[in-house]
Amino acid sequence: MSANDLDRFVSAISAGDRIPDPAIMFNPWGDHDPVHDLVPDAPRIRADHLHRYLAARLGRARVLLIAEAPSYSGAKFSGMAMTSERDVLAAHAAGRGADYFEGAFVRTSRPLPQLKNTEGMLERTASIVWSAMDGNGWAPHEFVLWNAVAYHPHEAGNPLSNRAPNTAERRALRPLLEQFLALFPGVPRLAIGRVCQQSLADMGIDALPARHPSYGGAPEFRAAVADLRARL
Numbered sequence: 001m002s003a004n005d006l007d008r009f010v011s012a013i014s015a016g017d018r019i020p021d022p023a024i025m026f027n028p029w030g031d032h033d034p035v036h037d038l039v040p041d042a043p044r045i046r047a048d049h050l051h052r053y054l055a056a057r058l059g060r061a062r063v064l065l066i067a068e069a070p071s072y073s074g075a076k077f078s079g080m081a082m083t084s085e086r087d088v089l090a091a092h093a094a095g096r097g098a099d100y101f102e103g104a105f106v107r108t109s110r111p112l113p114q115l116k117n118t119e120g121m122l123e124r125t126a127s128i129v130w131s132a133m134d135g136n137g138w139a140p141h142e143f144v145l146w147n148a149v150a151y152h153p154h155e156a157g158n159p160l161s162n163r164a165p166n167t168a169e170r171r172a173l174r175p176l177l178e179q180f181l182a183l184f185p186g187v188p189r190l191a192i193g194r195v196c197q198q199s200l201a202d203m204g205i206d207a208l209p210a211r212h213p214s215y216g217g218a219p220e221f222r223a224a225v226a227d228l229r230a231r232l
Helices: 003-015 042-055 085-093 124-135 167-183 194-202 218-231
Strands: 063-067 143-147 189-192 208-210
Touching: 003 042, 003 167, 063 194, 085 124, 124 218, 189 194, 189 218, 208 218
Parallel strands: 063 143, 063 189, 189 208
Antiparallel strands: none
């Protein structure tokens, strides 16, 4: 796919026009969280992160890893699915920022004691995913992380909560998933977790299964990643 296709995808994601109810779904690339975002420009910063992350993988990716939906501690602030702000900042400090994309990375979370995010927001599942891919020999630009539901579903009035996306949200946002998949034609897909596997199956989207790494599933997830590496 071309750079123009990527531009259109990021523009569509940022617009958030397909979100059924913005009161219970946050758009990291279009919405500003006045309490938890560090600056009003945070959505544009996250959209830039996403654009550069995907651009670095166009034509290079060998596998797509797809989970169900973003969490409040991952893409909500990093702008990248299954990616922790803290991990990216640490990588830049160690001279490995290009593992994500070339150029600077800007944090968007406001440091708050209750969030324990002095060094950036941390999503443990994201750290496990990145570690498992690296530990099984996947170069950072050989895999792309995304979600079947692009935006962060949360409880009403509580933006720092997670909930499962409902059927209406999955259906409304399916075109964005299809637009994402079209950026990487023919690239194998790994569906993370049973909920995501069922969602993709319901949409008629082929994907290999992998255990979700949370709640003790990390060893089985790593085994699935290793098996996929051996196949490819």
